[in-house]
Each structure stands twice: as structure tokens, then as C-alpha cells.
Amino acid sequence: MTARASLVRRFASALIAHAANVLPPMRSPWGEAMKHELDHIEDDVEALRWAAGCVIASYLERGGRKMNQSFGTIVRKPSAFLPLAMSLTALALLGGAYLFALATGQAGLERQQDEGSIAHLWQLLMAGQLPVLIFFAIKWLPRAPRQTLYVLALQACAALAAMAPVYFLNL
């Protein structure tokens, strides 16, 4: 075995160990099966190909297990519903202010030179949800891509709904 081949073999072993670690605990015999099979492959490059494939298989298996999480389960995670709640609160703030303006005899909401407290609150709610949204996407997209995309779409709709009055009423 040449030094280069030995390096390739070591890399293959490291990859297969990673593949075995990635698998959920209930699948650990499959990780062992992959690892042991590697020792029966004589050619180092072939072993590396085998190991790389096993990494893909393990991630697919892990992803498949976590994909079983339903939309309902994911949307109930704090990082999923918090941005939704913040957008809806921002929308409710504008709605409340509009109704208050109507009730007090004004024509409606008007753009003010000096932004009032409602505008500041709205901005805080909209900007504050961004880090939560990013955290949610990073955490859940690799685990349950489809369901996470549905939740992200819902969050985007809620954010657009909160922004719509600002755009249409030129606030």
C-alpha cells in the first residue's frame, strides 16, 4: 500500500465513521454494516467512493426520519410562530391606529414628519423577527425542507400583510 493510497484509505475510514455517526441511533447497525463493508474493499479509491456514498445514504436516512415531522409540529415551534405573531401584531397595530384615527374624526392615518410611537413599534416588530426567521430557516430547512418552506411562505405572507398598509396608505 503506497503512502498516497494509505491516505486515501484513512480519508475513506474517516468518511465512513462520519456516515455511521450521522445515522439516527436506531439505525446504528446499518452504520456498522457500512463500516465493516469498507474493510472488505481492497481498492482504496473504490473504498473512498463507497464511503462517500455511505455519507450520502446516512444523510438521506437522517433527513427522511426528520422529514416525518408534520407542518403542524413545525409551525408550533417558537421560532416558527414568533415571526408570524410579530407580523400580525404589527398589522394589528396599524389597524388599531387606523380605527382610532377614524373614531376621532380624522380621515385616516397620515404620514407624519416625525414618526410616532406606532411607527417605531411597527419597525421594531418587523426588524426584530428577522433574526428569529433566519434562525428558524437555518435550524429547520435541513431537517424538514418541505414543511419548513411552507412555514417560511406563511411567514412571508404575514410580513407582506403587515407591510401592505404602509405601502397602500403611503405611511
Add this chain to the structure above:
Amino acid sequence: MARKPNNSAQTRKLLSAMLRQPRAWQYGYEISKQTGLKSGTLYPLLIRLSDQGLLESQWQEPERPGKPPRHAYKLTSNGLAFAREMAALDTASTFRRKLAGATT
């Protein structure tokens, strides 16, 4: 919950390879060489078929000393029936294709 048995081209390839030696225990790498399926495709299929009760597995002592035991696979009776069903469907569709080719 076990997923539904599928009849993808890869699954058919795997089942047809296992059907060639239905009584023999076969190893992952050998199956991969026979079918041309890479390990990244093969293991998810083996896992799924095993979950569905179509495949049984066991650890076998190595033929050569100094090597670790190997995980070996064999079709169960349900797996055998399913593999035969798939093979029959394949034969029928090949026959239909040939017939359509001959009549056009």
C-alpha cells in the same frame, strides 16, 4: 412507520439481483457490483426493504481472518413474492414494448 414498497428502477434492479440467488446471503459491496448501484443509493434501499419486511439481514463471520464480520442480506418470503411480482411486471412490459415495436 414503514414506507410503501416502491417499484423504482433502482429497487427493481436490486430485487432482480437478489432474485438471481434467492437462497444465498449477499453482501452490500457485492450487490453494489452486481447492480451498479452506488452505496448512496443501495443502503437507503436496503434499509427501506428491510423495514418493510421484504429483506432480512444478519451478521456473518468473515471468510478471511483479520477482517470484521459482514452484514448479509437475503429476501424474505414476502420479499421473494414481491421480487417475482416485479420481475413478472418487467417481463410483461418488455413484451408489450416489443409487440408495439413489431406492429408499428
